[in-house]
Amino acid sequence: MAQASSRIMLSCKHLWKVFGPRPAYYFDTAGYRIDPEALAARLRGEGHIPAVVDASFDVKQGEIFVIMGLSGSGKSTLVRCLSRLLDIEYGTMEFDGQDLARISGRDLIEIRRRKMGMVFQSFGLMPHLTALENVAFPLKLQGVARSEREARAREMLELVELGSRLDALPSQLSGGQQQRVGIARSLAPDPDLWFLDEPFSALDPLIHRQMQDEFLRLQNQLKKTIVFITHDIMEACRLADRIALMRGGRIIQLGTPAEILLSPVDDYVADFTAEVALSRAIRVRDLARPAQGEPPEGPPVPAAAPIEVVLPALAAGQRRFRVEGDGGLELEAGAVLEVLQRDARHGFRADGASA
Numbered sequence: 001m002a003q004a005s006s007r008i009m010l011s012c013k014h015l016w017k018v019f020g021p022r023p024a025y026y027f028d029t030a031g032y033r034i035d036p037e038a039l040a041a042r043l044r045g046e047g048h049i050p051a052v053v054d055a056s057f058d059v060k061q062g063e064i065f066v067i068m069g070l071s072g073s074g075k076s077t078l079v080r081c082l083s084r085l086l087d088i089e090y091g092t093m094e095f096d097g098q099d100l101a102r103i104s105g106r107d108l109i110e111i112r113r114r115k116m117g118m119v120f121q122s123f124g125l126m127p128h129l130t131a132l133e134n135v136a137f138p139l140k141l142q143g144v145a146r147s148e149r150e151a152r153a154r155e156m157l158e159l160v161e162l163g164s165r166l167d168a169l170p171s172q173l174s175g176g177q178q179q180r181v182g183i184a185r186s187l188a189p190d191p192d193l194w195f196l197d198e199p200f201s202a203l204d205p206l207i208h209r210q211m212q213d214e215f216l217r218l219q220n221q222l223k224k225t226i227v228f229i230t231h232d233i234m235e236a237c238r239l240a241d242r243i244a245l246m247r248g249g250r251i252i253q254l255g256t257p258a259e260i261l262l263s264p265v266d267d268y269v270a271d272f273t274a275e276v277a278l279s280r281a282i283r284v285r286d287l288a289r290p291a292q293g294e295p296p297e298g299p300p301v302p303a304a305a306p307i308e309v310v311l312p313a314l315a316a317g318q319r320r321f322r323v324e325g326d327g328g329l330e331l332e333a334g335a336v337l338e339v340l341q342r343d344a345r346h347g348f349r350a351d352g353a354s355a
């Protein structure tokens with residue numbers, strides 16, 4: 001996970017996207033004045049699909065912001081609105097000093113080409129172009145000279161460890177390799193905002209995990225501002241700095257993975273998170289507190305490690321753990337045991353496996 005700065009890169013307020021015969025009718029220029037739930041219910045009752053309902057959130061520079069929800073909850077629609085592949089009915093989307101909802105034509109094309117990168121589940125590569133040509137293609141659209149765009153494409157393919165397959169056609173590459181090309185292509189114009197819509201879900205589970213590691217490695221290096229969509233809570237918890245959890249078009253909870261896992265707002269979120277082994281997903285820093293009295297003995301534990309790292313010492317009787325860093329933090333056995341109890345209730349063993 002990257003450390004995000006506090007600068008806000010994208011700020012969305014009260015976004016609505018409605019499918020149906022006459023969505024504009026419900027949103028006059030003065031704005032809607034009834035509460036979002038009531039308006040969404042009315043829209044549904046009158047033959048419309050409110051796919052994004054009053055969504056507000058900020059994405060910080062350098063952050064991995066994950067939008068998570070079940071099929072049909074509105075994730076893809078929301079991201080299509082952010083990239084203006086769809087027009088919204090209502091709301092504001094401030095990016096780079098401009099309201100994306102209001103700009104049009106040339107400006108929009110420029111922003112999409114130069115400032116936004118997109119990766120989709122279907123890799124969308126051009127079958128008759130080589131890996132190098134596919135990655136260089138967005139730069140060709142920008143009018144970048146051939147030698148320069150090929151140098152950049154080569155650099156991006158090396159970044160995703162495909163430097164030896166520059167001349168391969170998509171059909172000669174595995175699914176995982178094709179998605180790496182897709183990732184390299186989306187990064188070629190050096191976007192400020194990087195959208196990834198279920199980028200790994202077409203890949204088999206083993207590759208899926210490798211690609212997540214690869215993605216985290218890339219992000220550590222590049223520190224992009226990322227909006228990442230997934231329906232997989234484990235993936236969300238692994239990758240996210242913060243998660244926006246959607247249901248029926250609404251963002252029902254927004255927080256760090258630890259906040260969502262430890263303090264779900266309602267039973268729906270609690271059910272959603274029940275399949276996650278907390279001892280793996282919760283990190284030492286999530287439960288750390290200022291050290292009380294003398295600092296704990298023993299070697300420090302890394303703040304970013306999952307709390308399962310302390311289990312052997314806990315089993316051997318240690319009750320307080322020094323947390324690595326200058327913060328004077330400790331991890332206390334009681335907090336760890338609470339998490340283990342929750343895992344046990346949901347059928348997870350202390351080693352993180354399902355019982």
Ligand SMILES: Nc1ncnc2c1ncn2[C@@H]1O[C@H](COP(=O)(O)OP(=O)(O)OP(=O)(O)O)[C@@H](O)[C@H]1O
Pocket residue numbers: 019020049050051069070071072073074075076077078231
């Ligand atoms: N072009 C469209 N016309 C009408 N309804 C649409 C359209 N696109 C999406 N919807 C509806 O909007 C709602 C949200 O769909 P969306 O694709 O955003 O969900 P999702 O969370 O991305 O789902 P999935 O994970 O299956 O892709 C669904 O009820 C869907 O049927």
